[in-house]
Amino acid sequence: MTRLEVAPPHDHPVLIGRGLEPPQPQGPVALVYDAAVEPLALKLAKQARPELTLRLEGGEASKRLAVYEDLLREFARARLPRDAEVWALGGGTVTDLAGFAAASYLRGVAWLAWPTTTLAMVDAAVGGKTGVNLPEGKNLVGAFHPPRGVYAELAALDTLPEATFREGLVEAFKHGLIAGDAALLAPWDLAPGRPELEPYLARAVTVKIGVVERDFKESGERMKLNLGHTLAHALEAASGHALAHGHAVAWGLLFAALLGRELGGEDLTQPVLRLLAWTRAPAPPTGGWADFAGYVARDKKNRSGGLRWVVPYAAGDVRVEPVAEAALRAAFNAWREHAAGYSG
Numbered sequence: 001m002t003r004l005e006v007a008p009p010h011d012h013p014v015l016i017g018r019g020l021e022p023p024q025p026q027g028p029v030a031l032v033y034d035a036a037v038e039p040l041a042l043k044l045a046k047q048a049r050p051e052l053t054l055r056l057e058g059g060e061a062s063k064r065l066a067v068y069e070d071l072l073r074e075f076a077r078a079r080l081p082r083d084a085e086v087w088a089l090g091g092g093t094v095t096d097l098a099g100f101a102a103a104s105y106l107r108g109v110a111w112l113a114w115p116t117t118t119l120a121m122v123d124a125a126v127g128g129k130t131g132v133n134l135p136e137g138k139n140l141v142g143a144f145h146p147p148r149g150v151y152a153e154l155a156a157l158d159t160l161p162e163a164t165f166r167e168g169l170v171e172a173f174k175h176g177l178i179a180g181d182a183a184l185l186a187p188w189d190l191a192p193g194r195p196e197l198e199p200y201l202a203r204a205v206t207v208k209i210g211v212v213e214r215d216f217k218e219s220g221e222r223m224k225l226n227l228g229h230t231l232a233h234a235l236e237a238a239s240g241h242a243l244a245h246g247h248a249v250a251w252g253l254l255f256a257a258l259l260g261r262e263l264g265g266e267d268l269t270q271p272v273l274r275l276l277a278w279t280r281a282p283a284p285p286t287g288g289w290a291d292f293a294g295y296v297a298r299d300k301k302n303r304s305g306g307l308r309w310v311v312p313y314a315a316g317d318v319r320v321e322p323v324a325e326a327a328l329r330a331a332f333n334a335w336r337e338h339a340a341g342y343s344g
């Protein structure tokens with residue numbers, strides 16, 4: 001088992017391992033779990049004896065205001081008190097949603113994240129971002145509300161479809177580009193149950209913890225975690241959310257790599273192309289720059305001073321800066337050529 005610590009003021013442990021012991025609840029527990037991991041939820045329920053157990057269908061479609069309202073009303077009907085704890089067991093949509101319900105119920109109760117996908121373990125459940133989507137865009141409503149602990153139970157990955165396992169590791173690869181950690185850029189032999197998995201996940205989480213400790217509220221360095229995400233969000237929206245988040249980010253990373261190259265940086269396209277093939281990402285939606293520009297302009301990272309892009313000049317040299325339209329178009333055209341020739 002690996003135990004990592006997030007430093008004060010938002011201090012809490014992040015545990016990664018198999019057969020994790022749940023902590024002593026500090027009050028009545030509301031267990032909110034993803035239907036996909038029901039056996040694990042039932043096991044946890046035996047240990048934690050929750051006051052309330054709520055089953056959700058995971059997936060992006062659940063991460064909306066109506067489901068958030070249902071959760072809050074269930075909490076209220078059960079008269080959960082201020083010292084209650086929400087235990088969120090599931091992928092990133094469930095930890096985001098239940099974490100946001102915890103952030104706002106009675107103006108905030110404690111919560112524990114039990115991420116059950118690679119994506120949630122290395123990214124969504126670490127760093128205290130919680131929230132829901134609006135029809136107008138992803139993650140437009142939410143709160144920074146760090147959990148009391150993150151429990152990444154590796155047994156959850158045994159039943160995760162291989163495609164989802166690999167797709168989630170795109171975010172770990174992204175952390176490797178940000179930190180210049182070569183080990184994170186080579187997930188090729190990883191699979192559930194492999195001994196290399198726990199140290200790999202721990203390295204990825206360590207990068208995220210470092211960034212979040214230095215910039216919890218995303219006023220500067222944390223924006224680097226959006227590497228590849230501006231185009232990714234546009235691709236997800238253009239595909240009607242048929243394109244999985246990790247696959248969209250992998251395509252977004254290719255665009256970022258081409259943009260870095262266009263701006264004089266190192267050529268990082270080869271490892272990203274290998275990542276796309278390894279994750280078996282489907283081809284992205286078709287469309288030209290003009291089709292995506294509308295989505296991109298609505299991206300929530302659009303600040304009043306203009307849109308800033310996260311540009312990788314080299315692994316370990318990632319900068320957040322405005323980029324001229326001509327360079328964006330050139331990188332997009334090169335990206336579109338790769339997408340057109342892509343056979344998976």
Ligand code: GLY
Nearest residue numbers: 123127129222225
């Ligand atoms: N997933 C990006 C962040 O936590 O800031």
